[in-house]
Amino acid sequence: MIEFKEVSKSFGSTVALDNVSILFPKGKIIGLFGPNGAGKSTSMKLIMGLNRCDQGEVWVDGQSPQNKKQDVAYLPEIDYLYPWMNIAQAADFIRTFYADWDEAKYRELVQYLNLREDMKISKISKGQRAKTKLLLTVSRRAPYLLMDEPLSGIDILTREEIINTLIKDYREGEQTIIISTHEIAEVESLVDEVIFLDRGQIRLGGNAEDLRVERNMSLVELMKEAFRNAD
Amino acid sequence: MQTSGWKKFFKLYTKEMWELRPEIFIVLAATLVIDILLYFKAQEFPALAVAPLMMILGLAAFLPFISSFKLLGREWNFNTVYLLLSLPVRGGSILGSKLLALLSQYIIGTVVVSAGGVILAFLLFPEPGLLETLRTLGIDTRIQTMLSSGLLFFLMTLAGMAYVICISFFSQLLGRLVKRFSSLVTAVVFVATFWLMGKAMNPLWQQLENYNQVHLNQYNFSLAALNQVLGISTLIMMAGAAIVFIAAVLVYNHKIEL
DSSP: OEEEEEEEEEETTEEEEEEEEEEEOTTSEEEEEOSTTSSHHHHHHHHHTSSOOSEEEEEETTBOGGGOGGGEEEEOSSOOSOTTOBHHHHHHHHHTTOTTBOHHHHHHHHHHTTOOTTOBGGGSOHHHHHHHHHHHHHTBOOSEEEEESTTTTOOHHHHHHHHHHHHHHOOTTTOEEEEEESOHHHHTTTOSEEEEEETTEEEEEEEHHHHHHHHTOOHHHHHHHHHHHHO | OOOOHHHHHHHHHHHHHHHTHHHHHHHHHHHHHHHHHHHHHSSSOGGGGHHHHHHHHHHHHHHHHHHHHHHHHHHHHTSTHHHHHHSSOOHHHHHHHHHHHHHHHHHHHHHHHHHHHHHHHHHHOOSSOHHHHHHHTTOOOOHHHHHHHHHHHHHHHHHHHHHHHHHHHHHHHHHHTSSSSHHHHHHHHHHHHHHHHHHHHHHHHHHHHHHHHHHBSSSOBOHHHHHHHHHHHHHHHHHHHHHHHHHHHHHHHHTOOO
């Protein structure tokens, strides 16, 4: 379980998170939704230990994020792989650090995502880079999977492949996936829980199905309403 | 299966060495070209070979310092720092692997250039022979002398390089803590750290200087004393490097954010 306790984080005068308390339940797919600048990426980075809270605490299974990196697989929005590596070299580099690396799954996903191991990261298309990042993240059997804007700037066919890959290997009840995106429609059918963030604060949160039934709205409509009310 | 810390460290080191290939190749290629050129062109005036050899040695010795900025700075420029910081390893391994790779670059470069220079010297001074020439100049050419003093001198320069690289890491990391004028902060911190560490180590250097004046002067020179001075200098610089390295690791572990 991941827990945010009254977390605040600012970058200069910009408030990214403002006294936020969140509980990310274990074994679910959680959507972290909101417009640009809502605090989604900062939340991800706090869980991954790439940022530190100004105030409050973040706990991953009761421990500091710095001590739980082994259990978290992180897919950042930006291209973070060494451009001079090919896919095989990147996989070889990453697999050294994680005991949960699943070689069979990696081999299967290379085929499934239509990638080749000799593809050089600096030479491949944006869509292929997105798929490579996904491949290297999902090839781990990590208890926590953080995906920061995995669909951003990706064409519709690649988006489908990415979502299908996630569904294909998701271990319900065992693995926790947190997806941050502002493209809710694409992942609406995927998420169990949702958190709507805006300007560093939670506007709405809860079980996705309950919210839909309760308010008779899709998640996209719910987000629009939540943010309209906030204004 | 859990991977050992050493294996992780070695993987990081291998990655850094891979990134340093161009610089290592430049030094090796330049050494080869210059040595061949000098062999054919400096037969008549062998002394002329000294200047180009010194220049190439200077390049081999100086490049790791330049590379230290490339190796760490690139992680931010290419956003690979996201990958680095998300790995389950601490700053000691990250910075240690980079330091080791840069020292390897220094060793490869200086050893190759020096070896090339020595071979060239033997070829260019066939009669009465290089060793004979050195002996007539009053230089002790016994193998154990060459090895002990030469090795100690090399270790001292290696420690000096480690010291400078650690200051480079420390200043770059502090530079990354600010959003604006990062390069300026890096430059200021570099100079300030160099100056401060110099001040802090000054009493030790002073003591060594006093020892020098008594035991290593034109009237009183012993190889044992020279080796002692070289050894103590190495230890002082290693201590300085260790202090700055620990400071850099602390900044990396506790202050660096994205």
